[in-house]
Amino acid sequence: MVNWFFRRRRPPARMLRLRPRGDMGDARRVDFEELAPDVETFLGQAAYLQLGYFETLTRLIRATPELEEKEALSLAAGAALVKHRAIVDIIRDRGDEPTEIMRPFQDQLDAFRRATVGARPRETMLSVHITAGMLDDFYLALASSYGETGRRVAKVLSVGSDRQQIVELLHGTIESDEEMRSLLSLWARRLVGDTLLIARAALRPQRLGSDDEKKVEPVFTALMAAHARRMDGLGLAA
Structure with missing residues (x-):
């Protein structure tokens, strides 16, 4: 079983708290076929993750009054x-x-989504941007293990995700609200840990030996490098 992120006057102080929890470069060329799950697991997870992101985003649309944000x-x-x-x-x-x-x-993936839905819309937007970005990168790295099927999936995952407007909304909040900046920075760190756990759990062995760790290290290094670039684009430190 697979087990499975322009004030003229200072406003009144807020106490913002996180709610309790209940491009890849060389990584795409790393061959770790021996560690990759079977093709059915790969396809099932990849397909359901995208459906989950669609569900999370559509729920946000219903909960968001601003037309610009809905768009x-x-x-x-x-x-x-x-x-x-x-x-x-x-x-x-x-x-x-x-x-x-x-x-x-x-x-398992519904539980992951529930754990990474924030208490506020901006947190959930950040969750989708970070977790979808990292996991798309990870499944792109896995795709080389599955021949023509993997190449087809890689082509799908390489298509743009149309999240730039979400990035702009997040960036605007981060630039104008220091308290939200701190909250989102902390939230992002939590998301990374949860997302890396899912990626690790997707690999075939339940526990990775030292040789296996060496095989996957370049992939996770690249995941973190791509994550750092996303965070820079938001105006946050990784």
Whole structure:
């Protein structure tokens, strides 16, 4: 089982707290096929993750009154749904039933999404931007293990995710609100840990030996480098 982020006067002080928890470069060329999960697991997880991001974003749309924000969220949600459907088509082309391929991972990945939904819309926007970015990178790295199927999935995941408007909304908040900047920075650090745990758990061995660690180290190093660039783009330190 796979187990599974312009004030003229200073406003009144707020106490913002996190709610309690209940591009890849060389990494794409790292061959760690022996550690990769079977192709059904790879496809099921990749497809359900995109569906989960679509669900999270559409819930945010309903909860957001501002039209500008609804538009930004709708673009990202649409991109996630397109990726989900494209991976579902790949599953069907292999002669498999998509719901059956995804079902074993539904509970674990839903739990991950619940753990990374923030108490505020900006936290959840950041969650999608960071976790989807890191996991898309990770599944791109895994894709080289699956021949033509992997190449098709890599092509799907390489398509833009239309999250730039979300980035701009987050950046505006970070630049104008020091308290939210601190909160989002702390939230991002939590998200990284949770996301790396999912990536580790997706690999075939339950425990990685020293030789296995050496094989995957370049991938996780690249994941963190790409994450640092995303954080820089937001105006936050990784």
